[in-house]
Amino acid sequence: MNFAEPWWLLAAAAFALGVGLLLRFFLRREAAEALLYSDLAFMRGAIGSARVPWRILGAALVAGAFALGASLARPHVALRLPAKDGYAMLCVDTSGSMASQDVSPSRSAASKAAARAFAKAVPAGTRVGIIAFSTNAELVQPLTADAQAVSDAIERIPDPNGATAIGDALALAAQQLPNRGRRVVVLITDGENNRGVDPLEVAKFLGAHHVPVYTIGIGTNDSGTLIPGTSEEAGLDEDALRSIADSSGGAYAKAADAVALRDALGRLGRTTVMELRPVDASLATACAGGVLVLGAVLAALGAGRFP
Amino acid sequence: MREALRAALLRGRNRPRNLGAGSPTIFRGDGLEFAELREYVAGDDPRRIDWAATARAGALQTRVVLEDVALTLAGILDDSGSMRVGRKRPLGEAAHQALAGWFQIAASDDRCVRVTGDGLVAPPGMRGERSALVCANAPSRTPTNVPEALALASAVLPRGTALLVISDFLDCTDAHRALLTALGTRLDCTALVAQDPWEADLPLRGFVTMRDAETGRTERFFFSPRARRRFQRAARERAAATMHRFHAAGWRCEGLDEADGARALSRAFGLR
Incomplete structure (x- = not known):
C-alpha cells in the first residue's frame, strides 16, 4: 500500500x-x-x-x-486486475503427431477444446490471436477482442498434418504482438520441433522483450501409441518445452489428458493477462473507517x- | 441478650430436632439436671431410658437432662471480596458485629474456636471472655473459603459445638449438601446469610457499570424495567434456595442485616 x-x-x-x-x-x-x-x-x-x-x-x-x-x-x-492492454497469442500445434490418440479423443481435438477454455477465461477486452503451426506457421486469427471471432477461428484450426515448426510459430507470434502492453504467448504442442528456426532462440528474444511463453506439453511419453498413418511412436519433448518457458520467463505445464489440458489453459487465461495496478483506495478506506466507527x-x- | 442466646443454645442442644432425612436425634450431655421426660425415639441412648416411667406409661420413656458441660463456640466468617458490598456500609462490618456478638456468648468455662482461611484459631489454655476476644479478632491473611472452612470444622470440631457461619454462601452449592447435613447432625449450626443489598432493591436505570467484588472486573449492564424484574426474581429464588438448603440440613438460618449484625443473630435464635 x-x-x-x-x-x-x-x-x-x-x-x-x-x-x-x-x-x-x-x-x-x-x-x-x-x-x-x-x-x-x-x-x-x-x-x-x-x-x-x-x-x-x-x-x-x-x-x-x-x-x-x-x-x-x-x-x-x-491489485491484480485484468490488463487494460492485454494480448495473448495462442500457438496451437497441428503437426501430424497431434493426431495421436493417447489423449482422448486426440491431442488435436483436446487442444482445440483447451483453446476454447482459454478464450473463455481471459478477461473481457483482452486481445487474443491464434496461430496454427505444423510444417509452417499460419495466422488463423489476428489479435482481436472479439470473443466470437476467436471462437470461430478455433473451429478453423486445420487438422493435424506435417512437421512441427515451433520456432516459426513463436517468431510469427512475436511479429503479431505489439511493442507494449501485457503480452503473453501460449504454446500448445507435443514439443518435438523438427522444422524451421530454433524455438529456444525465439523464446529468448521474446523473453528479452518481456513476453513470457507459457508452454503446455500435451500427450504422454510411454503410452506406446503410434502416430496415425506412421510407424512412429507419439512422444512429448518436455525438456524442450521447459527450456522454452524458462528462457522466456514463462512456465511449463504438462497435460496428460484432455481435462488437465483444459484446466491448465483455463487457469492461464485467468492469470496471464492480469497485472498489478495501483488503485486509489481513499473512498474504500473512508467507508471502512466509517463502518467501523458507526458499528x-x-x-x-x-x-x-x-x- | 447474651444470656438469652446462651440459654437458647443450651436448650437447642438438648432438644431432639428433625433433620433432613427425618431421623430424630438429640444432643445429650452428661449433666444431672433433669429437663423433661419424653417418649423414646430411635437413636436415643438406651442408658437414658427411665424404666420406672416406662412401666408407668406402657411405652419407652427417655430422660432428657441438660448438659452442664461448657459450650464450645465456633465461628466462621467469610472475609472474601464479596462481603465488601453494601450500600450504607460493607456487609463485612455487619458480619463482624454478628461474630463479635456470637463470641460474647462465651461464659467463663466456654471454649471459643475460629476457623479462618489460615486454619484453626483455638487459643490454648484460654477460656471464656479472653478466648472469645482472641477468636473474634483473629486476623486472616488468606481469604476464607467457606466450603473448605466447613470441611475443616466438620473434621476437627467436637460433637455438640455451636457453630456460627456468616457468609453470602455464593460458593456453597447443592454439591455441599452432604457436608452441611453432616455438620447439622453433629454440631449445633447457625448460618447468617449475607445478601447483597442491590438484590433487595435495584433502583438502577439505563447503563450502569458494576464491579465484581471478588474479581474487581467491571462490566456494563443495561437496566430496563424488565431486566430489573428478572434480576430481582432470580435473586429471590437464589436466596430462598440457600435458606432451604440450610434448613433442610438442620441449621438455623437467617439473613444478615446490613444495618445491624447482632439483630440478625438474635432473629436466628427466635429472639426479638
Whole structure:
C-alpha cells in the first residue's frame, strides 16, 4: 500500500490517539464510579445479557478513526486486475503427431477444446490471436477482442498434418504482438520441433522483450501409441518445452489428458493477462473507517439492551 | 441478650430436632439436671431410658437432662471480596458485629474456636471472655473459603459445638449438601446469610457499570424495567434456595442485616 500524501497519516494517527485517550478517560471514569456487586456472573445470567466485548469495540472505534484520517492520505493499493492492454497469442500445434490418440479423443481435438477454455477465461477486452503451426506457421486469427471471432477461428484450426515448426510459430507470434502492453504467448504442442528456426532462440528474444511463453506439453511419453498413418511412436519433448518457458520467463505445464489440458489453459487465461495496478483506495478506506466507527458506536449503544 | 442466646443454645442442644432425612436425634450431655421426660425415639441412648416411667406409661420413656458441660463456640466468617458490598456500609462490618456478638456468648468455662482461611484459631489454655476476644479478632491473611472452612470444622470440631457461619454462601452449592447435613447432625449450626443489598432493591436505570467484588472486573449492564424484574426474581429464588438448603440440613438460618449484625443473630435464635 502506498500513500500519495503520507503526511496525513501522522494527522490520522494523532486523531486516533486522541479518540483512544478520550475513550480511555471515559472508561476509567466510569470504572471508578462502578457500583460494587458481589457476583457479576449471577447478574449477567439473571438479566440475560451477553458479555459485551468493550475492548474490541474500543479497538474498532480507534481503528475506524485512524482509517477515516488515513483516507485523506490517499492510499493506493496494488491489485491484480485484468490488463487494460492485454494480448495473448495462442500457438496451437497441428503437426501430424497431434493426431495421436493417447489423449482422448486426440491431442488435436483436446487442444482445440483447451483453446476454447482459454478464450473463455481471459478477461473481457483482452486481445487474443491464434496461430496454427505444423510444417509452417499460419495466422488463423489476428489479435482481436472479439470473443466470437476467436471462437470461430478455433473451429478453423486445420487438422493435424506435417512437421512441427515451433520456432516459426513463436517468431510469427512475436511479429503479431505489439511493442507494449501485457503480452503473453501460449504454446500448445507435443514439443518435438523438427522444422524451421530454433524455438529456444525465439523464446529468448521474446523473453528479452518481456513476453513470457507459457508452454503446455500435451500427450504422454510411454503410452506406446503410434502416430496415425506412421510407424512412429507419439512422444512429448518436455525438456524442450521447459527450456522454452524458462528462457522466456514463462512456465511449463504438462497435460496428460484432455481435462488437465483444459484446466491448465483455463487457469492461464485467468492469470496471464492480469497485472498489478495501483488503485486509489481513499473512498474504500473512508467507508471502512466509517463502518467501523458507526458499528462500534451502534454496538455500544445497543449492548446489553438486546440479549 | 447474651444470656438469652446462651440459654437458647443450651436448650437447642438438648432438644431432639428433625433433620433432613427425618431421623430424630438429640444432643445429650452428661449433666444431672433433669429437663423433661419424653417418649423414646430411635437413636436415643438406651442408658437414658427411665424404666420406672416406662412401666408407668406402657411405652419407652427417655430422660432428657441438660448438659452442664461448657459450650464450645465456633465461628466462621467469610472475609472474601464479596462481603465488601453494601450500600450504607460493607456487609463485612455487619458480619463482624454478628461474630463479635456470637463470641460474647462465651461464659467463663466456654471454649471459643475460629476457623479462618489460615486454619484453626483455638487459643490454648484460654477460656471464656479472653478466648472469645482472641477468636473474634483473629486476623486472616488468606481469604476464607467457606466450603473448605466447613470441611475443616466438620473434621476437627467436637460433637455438640455451636457453630456460627456468616457468609453470602455464593460458593456453597447443592454439591455441599452432604457436608452441611453432616455438620447439622453433629454440631449445633447457625448460618447468617449475607445478601447483597442491590438484590433487595435495584433502583438502577439505563447503563450502569458494576464491579465484581471478588474479581474487581467491571462490566456494563443495561437496566430496563424488565431486566430489573428478572434480576430481582432470580435473586429471590437464589436466596430462598440457600435458606432451604440450610434448613433442610438442620441449621438455623437467617439473613444478615446490613444495618445491624447482632439483630440478625438474635432473629436466628427466635429472639426479638
